[in-house]
Structure formats: C-alpha cells, structure tokens
Amino acid sequence: MRVIKGGVTAPKGFLASGVKAGLKKSGRKDLALLCSEVPAVAAASFTTNRFEASPVKISKGYIAHRTHQAVIVNSGNANCANGRTGDRNAVSMTRFIAEVMAFDRKEVLVASTGIIGRYLPIDKIRRAVPALLGELSEDGGGAFAEAIMTTDTVRKEAAFSLKLGGAIVTIGGACKGVGMIYPEMALGKHATMLAFISTDAAISKKMLECALKDAIEDSFNMVSIDGDMSTNDCCVILANGLAGNPKIGTKSAGYRLFAAALRELCGRLVVMMASDGEGATKTLEIEVVGAKSGADARAVARKISVSNLLKCAVYGSDPNWGRVAAAAGASGVRFDPDKADIYLGSIKVLSNGASIKGFDKNKARRAFLNGKVRIKVDLKSGARRAKAWTCDLSKEYVAINSEYST
C-alpha cells in the first residue's frame, strides 16, 4: 500500500468536474460531478438524523440499484426542510445527468451541503449542467474536491495504491466538512460530512458494503467538530473493476488488503477534516485503550471528543485533564474509575483514579502547545481500543458560526 497523488480521479476510469452554478454568495465553485466510464458497484452510508435532507432520501432509495455510474453534488444549499419540492429537486439533479449520459436515473446518486431551510435554486443547477459535463476529466479530482467545500479552508483529497493478485488497485477519495460534524452513519440506511471514494478494484457490491461499514466505524463515525449531527452526512464509494484484479467476492486475503487500504484512506480524510475544523488551531486525537469492548472504547473516546471544556482547554494550552476524566465518566460506559489512567501526550497525570502529585506541569503544557494534541485514557478493564478525532474550540469558531447564514 502506498500513498499516491490525487483524489477521486486517481483510480482508472473515473472522471470528475467542479463548476460555479451560482449557489454560493462567494461565487466559488458549488456543483460537482464524479463519473465512472463503465458501470460500477456502489455502497453508501447516510446520516441517521430524522430530519434527513431530500438528497439523502433520494440516494437511500437509489442505492439498492445493481450498478451506479455517477454522483452529483452541490454545496451552498442543503436542500433540507424543503418538503416535497426538495425531493423533486433532488430527483431533478439526478435526471439532468442521467438524461445526457443515457444512464438509468437510479445510477446517479445525489448529495447536498449548505444552509438548511432555503429552497434549492434548481434552475441555476440546470443551467450549469452543460459546463459540469463539459469539464469532466481525468484531472478533475481537484475541481471536484473544491466544489464540495463550504466553510472548509483547504481541499481534502487522498489516494492509495496497492497490489492485489498481480494488479495495481487504486483508491481515491475527497471529503468536505468542518462544521455540523458529528456523523453517526448507518450503512444502507442513513452520513454534512460528505465523502466520495472511487476505486478501480473489482469487488462485489456486498463486499464493498462490508469494507465501507468497517472503515466508517473507525473513521468518519469517530470524528467530531462540534457535536452537531448533520441532516446531510453521506459517504459513497464506487468500484468500477477496471484494475483487473481477481474479483473480491468473499472475505479473502484480497478483501482484507482492500479493506485495510480503505480504512487507511478514510482515516487520512478524517484527520484532514479535524485539522480544518471550523476555527481550529489544533487537532486532538483521543485514544481509549483497555476497554471491555470496541463499542465501549468508541463511546468513551467519542464522549471526550465532544467536551467543549476540554476543547477550550486545548485552545488555551491549559493541561486541565480533569475535563478528560469528567467526560469519560459521563460516557455511560461502565468502568472502574479507581483503575483508570490518563496521559497527556506521554505524561501520565492520573494513575488508578488518583491524581499524580508533582507530574511535570510544564511538560504537560507542552503536550497541549502542540498542533497535534494526543490524549490517552487507559480503562484497564479489557483489551479493546479506539481513537476519536476533534479540534480545539476557539473564539474563531464562535465568530464563524454566529455570522454564517446572513
């Protein structure tokens, strides 16, 4: 497995584009398209928010189709809380592509991100479709990644290649999402984090679903910027088989290699999201070890990752680890606090539930001065572990989110 340049157009047979449809006040790119040159199998995961956006409803319906060829995405408007009009507009977006490309409408998935509650200016999208199709290219991954951004300050792309049965398989991805980020995505059901992954691997739809589910559990579902779950979260992967590897149809050695690469790719995208979190000045990685189960480890890590108090302490480089203990204890997970240890960077500050007298406060403070802060909690009640990612809570975060919509 090796890191290569590029994003969604790194694998064979994928074209992408990103254009300006006029949905964003800023006048930046806001309409994106990813296409496979040949029919691909797809797997997707969507938000579990009950106020799901229209594109989520439509894509959830379409994902059961046997093959898929494209994903159309707009930024600047969530197409959420728009009633039946919203549903019709989401369908129209898929139809605009299907008609020109002679795809079945269900072969085109749709995703949106932006402000909730404003009606989607569908005519602006319709008028931008010829340019969107015209710009499709093997070098379009960057434009695609740019057009899906909202409050993001940088494009988020990654790609890996690996050898599978003599063939070179490539996986590429792009994502956006630096606010309203606390995805809890469920596969085939319900993920405004948006992530789009393409691969030229030959793999069955069923195995692709398995690999995506595994990858999401330890990556996208473990990132938080603000603890607010979006109505539009969505993660889609398309696999077109053009790499020519022996088709992955069971949980074989090939599957395990592919799944590991996909997990790695998702992990890389997640760290990019946390680093670019709204107002973020630091990234925070929380590792929980010694848990009874993976679910326990994830629940404790995730609860710590949404602590506003801890996130403020990290912002201020104040090694106030009591906030880590309080958050762990509030997770609802049963563990023995009298056994727990806490580390800030490499400094142990809590041992068997009791504060370590005279730990090196300057060293602890230095651990918080880092751009990447690491916190570890050892529950010492089992062998399972998990990591969660977030960023600090800054005055800039408040500024961004008190001024966003108007």
Next chain:
Amino acid sequence: MRVIKGGVTAPKGFLASGVKAGLKKSGRKDLALLCSEVPAVAAASFTTNRFEASPVKISKGYIAHRTHQAVIVNSGNANCANGRTGDRNAVSMTRFIAEVMAFDRKEVLVASTGIIGRYLPIDKIRRAVPALLGELSEDGGGAFAEAIMTTDTVRKEAAFSLKLGGAIVTIGGACKGVGMIYPEMALGKHATMLAFISTDAAISKKMLECALKDAIEDSFNMVSIDGDMSTNDCCVILANGLAGNPKIGTKSAGYRLFAAALRELCGRLVVMMASDGEGATKTLEIEVVGAKSGADARAVARKISVSNLLKCAVYGSDPNWGRVAAAAGASGVRFDPDKADIYLGSIKVLSNGASIKGFDKNKARRAFLNGKVRIKVDLKSGARRAKAWTCDLSKEYVAINSEYST
C-alpha cells in the same frame, strides 16, 4: 404560593454561613455551611458520572441515615480524582462539623466544586471551621450562596411561601453552577451544579424524595451550559418540620401543593443558572410540544439545548433555525419530520417539515436579539411537552474556559 426574599435561611430554623478558607486564589469566600436547629429529613440527588468526586461518594453513603442536620460545602476544589485521600478528606469535612455540634457524622452531608485533580488542602478547611460555625446565623443565606460560587458572577437564591393546612410553609434555595453544566442526576444514587434547598415543611423522608425527584426531572436535569456533565453535581433538600403543618406522609393535596412549590423554586434557580452561564449574553428557552411521551419531549428539548451551532447563532442574533431542526432530528427520538413545526419566538419558520417561504426575517432576527430567546418545536405526534434551558455560546465562554485552571 408567593415569592419571598432570601434563600436557604428563609424557612424557620435554618442557619447558614460562608467564610474564606483560602482555597480560592481570588481570596473570595469558599467554605459554606447550612444547619437546621432541629433534626431534619433529607433527600438528595447526585451526578451519574462514573468519575464521581469523593464528597459525592460520601454523601451517597450518608443520605440513607434517618435524619440530617447540616451540609458543608467548599468551592475552589472539586476533591475529585484524589483517590483514598479524597475520600478521607470528605469524611473529615463532615467530622469537623459533627464533632463540634454533637451530630452523628452521617447527619452531615458534604459537597465540593472547583478544579478536578488537585488535592484538597484539608488543613485550610480545618482552620476555617471555627469561623464557619461562629458566623452561623439566620441571615447567613447570602453568605452561603456566595461561598459556593465558582465562575458564577451573581448569587443564586430564591424562596417561596405557601399555606399548608393553616400553617405557612417556606421553601428556600441556593445554587451555583455556570460551567460543566449538564446534570443528569438520579435520586438516592448519583447529581458541578450544586443546589441546596431548605424547608420548614413537615414531610416524611419518602415524600420529600418523591417531590425532589419530580422537581429535578423538569428543572436541574433540563439545564445545560456546555453539555459537559460534572463529577460533582449534587442537589440536597432538608425539611425540618418547624412550620407546624399537618405532616405530609402520602400523595395528598398538601403534597401536591408542596411539590408544585418545590418545582417552581427549582425552575427559578435553573433560569438563574442559564442566565449566568459562562460567557452568556442571552438565555435560551426551548419548548418541545406534541411529543408522544414526556421522555421524548425532554430528549428533543435537551438535544437542541446542547447544539453549539444553535448557541452560536443565538449569540450572533442569526435566526438560523435549520440548526434547531438538525438537533431535533439527532435526538434519537422517533417522530415524523414531515409533520414538525418550528417557531422562533412567535414566528413560525417551519410548517409540516417544510420551510415557510417569506417568513418575516426581520421579526425572526428580533426574536434572537432578545435577552431571552424562546424556541418552540411542535412534533405533532402526541400531547406531552417539556422545556430545556441554556445560554448562547460566546467568545467570552471560550476565553473563560481556555484560561480557567492556570
């Protein structure tokens, strides 16, 4: 029922004091005592955080005792994550009072609030006990309310009187807590919100427990400042019977009057807490109506109350109600989003799940410019309702919490 002046010393037979023990760097009052002149019955509720502080462990053990006469409280140090030393120190605090006053040690409850993980300077407390006892007075409610404050900017006290069977019964309370506030307290089990309530009502311990449980469910357990549950939350009520009312021993008409007054008192204290939330410039009241069950209504209201995005929007007077919808949908409660309505103040912005075109944006903005912002969500799937309280998320909140411990 009528509002009267004062706090914990408003009811007959209660004395209180607050002194400086030197626990706070600021040099402010940090040790408080509430005493009943005669044995009282007590009920209490404690945090459900697994990292519970030593005073919580000790008071949970003592609350089963038949009678209680005092509560000793320190601010400036949480006595949490202090291991066995912490437990011994919490017991010492109760012993200091019990020995001088000739109470059973279990008749003295203890609570602490402040930074987690520093060892409690018990000698400073021991040295301040004579002054604490010397200052006990019928006018000491204010000093008590002051000595329990941490980042609070104002004292929080309230009192009510009501007629019960010819007698005048008084209930008084004081509370603190403007950060690390997301109480989930369970009665007799586990509640750094601290609330202390005194009453001269004659009531059985069992009925007192019932009344407290009911009151907490709709008040303290529905307030959030930052979504961070403390290791030290605790709410205690003492009832000494000196009002001479016919003793409340069943769910009689007298009980209902008393319980309603207690709920009202707790509700008033909760609004004081939300208004004084760390960095708060506005109070936010969220009402959920039309829910299938009380639990559903509370869960939706509470989830909305912890939305950082909504709280930033309120700070910026930006009527971005999509954040209300997203939070409601993320609550885990099952409801039909296509039936839901949302109001900002008196302005309806969402009707049957669809955005209302052309709602009065200036009027909506005015609803957010108020010092007290009201949001209502109607799920239209039942008849149950609930209210939750919080405050906006300001740059000042981040400043306070990035500088607190050092």
